[in-house]
Amino acid sequence: MISKKKSQHFSKKYVQNFPFYRKLLIFILILSLFKGKFIEIAKGIEYREVEYENKRLLIIHSEERAKKDRADRLRLIEKAKKMLENNNVDSMNKRGAKKYLKEENKQNYILDNEKIKNDEKYDGYYGIMTNTKLNPKQILEQYHTLWKVEETFRTLKNYLETRPIFHWTPKRIKGHIVMSFISYIMQRTLELELEKNNIDYSHEKIREAIKNMEYSEVRLKDKLFALRANLNEFQKSILKILEIEKPKKMMDLDEFKEKYFQNTHE
Numbered sequence: 099m100i101s102k103k104k105s106q107h108f109s110k111k112y113v114q115n116f117p118f119y120r121k122l123l124i125f126i127l128i129l130s131l132f133k134g135k136f137i138e139i140a141k142g143i144e145y146r147e148v149e150y151e152n153k154r155l156l157i158i159h160s161e162e163r164a165k166k167d168r169a170d171r172l173r174l175i176e177k178a179k180k181m182l183e184n185n186n187v188d189s190m191n192k193r194g195a196k197k198y199l200k201e202e203n204k205q206n207y208i209l210d211n212e213k214i215k216n217d218e219k220y221d222g223y224y225g226i227m228t229n230t231k232l233n234p235k236q237i238l239e240q241y242h243t244l245w246k247v248e249e250t251f252r253t254l255k256n257y258l259e260t261r262p263i264f265h266w267t268p269k270r271i272k273g274h275i276v277m278s279f280i281s282y283i284m285q286r287t288l289e290l291e292l293e294k295n296n297i298d299y300s301h302e303k304i305r306e307a308i309k310n311m312e313y314s315e316v317r318l319k320d321k322l323f324a325l326r327a328n329l330n331e332f333q334k335s336i337l338k339i340l341e342i343e344k345p346k347k348m349m350d351l352d353e354f355k356e357k358y359f360q361n362t363h364e
Contacts, residue, residue, distance in 0.1 A: 139234050147234065156226045156237060164222025169298060171217060174198055178209060291339045297332070307333045315351060324354035 136144035142161035147154060177195035181187050187199060187207045200210040226241050285304065292299045312327045326345045329337075337344050345358065 137234075139238060143238070145234055145238075150227065153227050153229050154237075156228075156234060158224050158226060158238070159222045160224075161222060163224065166300075167221040168218075170300065171198075171214070171221075173300070173302070175209070175214065182207060182209065288336065288339065292335070295335070295339065297335050299332075303332065304336075307336055313345070313354070316348075322351035323348050324351045 136146045136157075136159060139145050144159045146157045148157070149155065174195045175198055178198040181195060181199065188196065198210050198214055199207045200213070202208045226237055228237055230237065232240065285301075288304065289299060292304075307330070310327065311329070311333055314325045314327075316323050316325050324345070325348050329344065334344065345354065
């Protein structure tokens with residue numbers, strides 16, 4: 099999110115994210131003081147306004163955000179469990195699923211249930227700080243606009259790997275950025291269609307689903323076949339939304355390529 103110094107540099111008026119991860123003790127104190135006094139601002143969204151460092155601080159609780167926080171945490175917990183099962187915990191990595199593991203003794207990790215339970219307390223909560231005179235609903239709208247712009251850049255950078263750029267010539271750099279932007283448009287279009295159909299998604303879930311839509315070439319009695327990997331319900335939903343016929347479990351390789359790779363070249 100934009101820092102306080104940068105926001106003040108560009109404009110004297112700002113609406114910005116309040117970093118709870120740095121001010122967690124203050125957040126806990128405020129939450130305990132005003133528990134049960136949140137005001138509904140929209141369906142499924144409540145807020146409480148307090149003063150902090152001579153600025154207006156809105157503590158927001160969103161039911162939709164809470165569902166997303168829970169879903170994201172459950173996904174990370176499942177990954178953490180798989181890391182334990184496969185014994186492939188990276189001791190140097192402190193992010194992602196690793197944050198829900200703790201080292202019981204040297205190189206022996208267990209699920210950190212205390213950390214999981216503690217994180218559950220903050221599902222759906224976030225803060226917005228501003229020095230404007232906008233009403234709470236306007237502040238929330240401004241913040242969501244900012245959040246959407248920042249999410250776009252975050253997606254381009256982290257999930258579509260726009261950066262780092264391993265190109266030197268302007269032509270290739272432009273081509274790389276254009277391909278990243280086209281990928282983003284395709285991903286965002288898919289997300290909007292998933293939303294229309296009330297299907298839960300995340301960037302990671304979409305990427306994982308598409309990456310695992312694989313097929314293998316197998317030879318049986320001197321004849322080549324395409325063997326499709328099993329599809330989960332989310333993958334089937336993506337194919338249906340994109341109006342792509344689900345491939346048969348096994349089919350002639352030439353027929354498979356002709357049907358699904360018409361515009362590609364070997």
